[in-house]
Amino acid sequence: MEFIENIIARAKQSKKTIVLPESDDIRTIQAAAEILKQGIANLILVGDGGKIKNLAGNLDLSQAQIVNPVTSPKRQDYVNEFFELRKSKGITMEQAEQIMQDNVFWAVMMVKKGEADGMVSGAAHSTADTVRPALQVIKTAPGVKTASSFFIMTVPDCSYGQNGTFVFADCGLNRNPTSDELSEIAIASAKSFKDLVQAEPKVAMLSFSTYGSGSDPLVDKVVEATKLAKQKAPELVLDGELQADAALVPNIGQSKAKGSNVAGQANVLVFPDLNSGNIAYKLTERLAKATAFGPILQGIARPVNDLSRGCSAQDIVGVVAITAVQAQS
Secondary structure: OOHHHHHHHHHHHOOOEEEEOOOOOHHHHHHHHHHHHHOOOEEEEEOOHHHHHHHHOOOOOOOOEEEOOOOOOOHHHHHHHHHHHHHHHOOOHHHHHHHOOOHHHHHHHHHHOOOOOEEEOOOOOOHHHHHHHHHHHOOEOOOOOOOEEEEEEEOOOOOOOEOOEEEEEOOOOOOOOOHHHHHHHHHHHHHHHHHHHOOOOEEEEEOOOOOOOOOOHHHHHHHHHHHHHHHHOOOOEEEEEEOHHHHHOHHHHHHHOOOOOOOOOOOEEEOOOHHHHHHHHHHHHHHOOOEEEEEEEEOEOOOEEOOOOOOOHHHHHHHHHHHHHHHHO
């Protein structure tokens, strides 16, 4: 069974409620109709009911709950709670009232209050406009210092990774993580891989150098991150610094990093910065005809996930299914 088929099957086993704030985007509406038809999740659409129904046309959204932040009887309750959450940051009641008219802020408040199990946004919003409300309202999970993101990449006809399935991190959130932050991203990404792919993570800390073949402060950062990650999570199968070919290709891994328990077997690729991660996932998606699910967020206390603004309706279906599975655990 392919990765996303397995995820959808798991989502159906214990249906969760996912809130979608981008109800004015036709891709969201098309995805919602498909999700409801397949029984993947219960859905809440945030927005004006009349406009949503007009946009949907003949698409069946009868099983979706529609909530309008402007007219909801819970509006003042949401405003008051947001004010209490953010008053120490200087937010006034008037500003709280204005912010709670924003669909994304409303949606994350629904997750915060347990009225939804997770949220998916980003088809029409930047990553920052999806992540900022989540961090302000839901905040990071206990013990987590660094929220981060990853993509699940499924590459057709690929013998590398977990039958062509990989986690790429961080490709959407942290621009230039420190060694400590990079170690946290690696540990979180390993857990995400295990939870979603249900296989043992083998984590490669990527660089342009393998085992000291290059010398530069950029390499030093990855070397230190590898050391920290091994100290924090000694049970993980994790190694670095490794070049991408040494991480993926068995004979090259054996040649460049003899004795490594990851080289040539990696299925979790941790990039040293956002430049390299973002470029790599987009190249893999376009040149290798891979499917990219994400950016999926990790380290936030409840499941909140981002989308690429270039996503299709089918991509949204996949990310909602992933969010539902995250909510199960």
